[in-house]
């Protein structure tokens with residue numbers, strides 16, 4: 001995916017102010033303080049929020065041009081921060097419905113939903129109703145609905161939020177196995193260290209850092225390695241305000 005010159009304001013408040021970014025295969029972590037605009041950027045990449053200016057394109061298809069939008073959206077899926085699925089549907093019905101919504105042919109949706117639930121470790125729970133599932137299980141259903149259409153770009157918005165340490169560990173293991181191009185936002189530095197091939201820091205409307213975890217840990221420290229969090233803080237306290 002390519003994002004070029006992305007600008008977005010909510011009313012008069014500017015949130016993204018010229019984001020340029022190319023996402024490549026592997027796991028890219030998106031960091032930023034609360035309110036930095038991570039979810040906003042992900043929604044733009046996912047096709048659900050049109051930027052005021054700029055280009056978002058996946059596999060060469062512009063997401064916000066009517067001619068290419070449908071083709072582009074076939075390649076992108078998002079696991080949102082808080083997914084509220086209808087409680088009366090089973091996990092399988094939920095994932096199957098979303099597969100159909102994404103334009104998958106009806107005869108393949110059932111099998112695709114079964115596979116996706118299997119990949120997230122919910123094969124045995126696929127006929128359980130959502131309202132009878134724990135928070136951790138619901139997060140896995142949210143991941144299953146994102147991967148069901150085999151997107152080339154997967155957007156994961158704080159996938160481990162609200163999970164206990166064991167469930168977080170399970171989520172990290174799942175994300176590691178996904179393959180393709182993954183953009184993951186997180187406040188959990190352990191997730192970033194465990195998963196990210198590349199780290200981006202979004203601050204005051206643009207990307208202020210683009211490098212590896214090791215490079216972030218060395219940022220502004222004369223070559224000494226520090227905690228990931230310290231590198232992150234050095235980036236956001238650096239440069240033009």
Ligand SMILES: Nc1ncnc2c1ncn2[C@@H]1O[C@H](COP(=O)(O)OP(=O)(O)OP(=O)(O)O)[C@@H](O)[C@H]1O
Pocket residue numbers: 010015032033034035036037038039040041
């Ligand atoms: N629909 C909206 N209308 C007005 N302002 C909004 C809207 N959505 C988000 N904002 C504001 O835009 C800014 C960026 O929000 P966003 O949710 O993208 O940040 P974030 O980096 O994902 O934050 P967090 O880490 O807390 O999830 C925030 O100041 C937020 O209050």
